[in-house]
Amino acid sequence: MKGDINALFQPMKIGTMEVKNRIAMAPMGLHSKNPDGSFNQDAIDLYVARAKGGVGLIVTTGIACQNKLDSMRATLATAGDSYIESNKKLTDEVHKNGAKIVLQIANGAGRNRKDGFFLDNDPISSSENPNVWHPEVMHRALTTEEVQFLIQSYADGAFVAKQAGFDGVEVHALHEGYLMDQFSM
Secondary structure: OOOOHHHHHOOEEEOOEEEOOOOEEOOOOOOOEOOOOOEOHHHHHHHHHHHHOOOOEEEEEEEEOOOOOOOOOOOHHHOOHHHHHHHHHHHHHHHHOOOEEEEEEEOOOOOOOOOOOOOOOOOEEOOOEEOOOOOOOEEEEOOHHHHHHHHHHHHHHHHHHHHOOOOEEEEOOOOOOOHHHHHOO
16 A cells, blocks of 8 residues: 655644644654753754754653652743743744644653652652562552642643743653553553
């Protein structure tokens, strides 16, 4: 069976967002960020070059939503005006070149981190489960309140992304024991 190559260059809709073609840049582990978690000039240049090259949709590398995840790194919960303004430079430039850009958001690790990576380094999961890489470490089930906190953190993170000019968010949810992955099992 042969596909129609011309379909690749046809616009498409994702919800209400219209993308100029069906060429997408998937997220990858790009760590070119400022201390506030916004993308630095190297990352901006990379994404803008992809937009200039004809990509219709760019999905960025991920950023965590909640502030209780890890006090050593920036999250959307701690994002301030500098984060929004810095990322506005990125989204404005990508839009000038006809592409859409979506921010990948996450809530961080679950059973793939020995130290828990959530509340007081308390190993957590959707239910009581052993660690993916260290089965001797048991992760406790999240409480209902903690799950509600995570849900709200995604909503808050999406709001910050919208303020920064992103066209949407992609929820990083699956692979090797990340927390969202455990809710899909």
